[in-house]
Amino acid sequence: MLAAVEVTSNWYLILSAALFAVGAMGLLIRRNPLVMFMCVELMLNAVNLSFVAFGDRLGDIAGQVSVFFVLVVAAAEVVVGLALVVAISRRRATTTADDLSVLRG
């Protein structure tokens, strides 16, 4: 019975949706900015998976090229975000997201 089942790209898209939802939930409930960044990475990864799944379904290499660019943007985002966290933590004792309601350091 199982032999007849084939993995279709819809399965990957549903997994991608689930991963995106988990990442979004983490972003909404956690207060540590570092963990929030990790949740953003989860969401970016979910989108990467759907890019590759669509590329596979349509037989188009552009899906994989898009993932390449998303990777680069994610790396840049993490670098700047972590530099911000370092800069904030130098001036304040705590760096939970609740305390960072003002732009002024």
Added chain:
Amino acid sequence: MVEVIVFFVCAAIVLGGAAGVIIARNPVHSALFLIQTLFGMAVLFISLEAHFLAAVQVVVYAGAIVILFLFVIMLLGVDQAEDLNIEPIVGQRFVAGILSLGIFFLVTASLVGSEDAITGARGSSGQIVDETVKPNVEQLAETLFTDYVFAFEATAILLTIAVVGAVVLARRTKGDMLDTPKNTLEIREENYQARIDARAAELEAEAAGNNSAAEAPDSAEAGDDLVDAADATDGGEA
């Protein structure tokens, strides 16, 4: 058959890691769970025949980004656990759960029905040809360096800007520059000296107390002896 098993095992790894990221109290554990998710994702990429991306996923994400996270966590010493029992905004988690479930069902609902519920459209760029004819890396490179070469150059500029921005943000300004870091040995020497001084002062005070109480010159002398001994030890150290 094998593909089905691989998919379900990887899906469990990916979702388990994702749940771990948001449940773990310690940010270090969150980072390690993130690595788990990224590895599961790399295997899924391989099963989708995106071999280059699977390698890049492991090298860039697990090897660079998560290490950067761990580096910052340990550099700042913010690895203390967060108390997850406190809910800072009342009803925050309930609303967050509703919203994320909404996202999930909204996206999934559009997929349910037939396999062609979402058709998508092919891009203008090249199509994926058989692995045996042309390797995946070669196909990706050809597309990247012909149709997307402008975007590729733009990412180079983006990365440069990100690096410069990170340096500017994390740099110490001239005003609150720390002193030049001292040699560890010097610092230890100073601490030792401070301990000896404190001990000497303590002994002196004790001796003075004894003097006033019993008028005993012997104890005062003993105290002086100890101070002298401490000084001698100090000199020997130096």
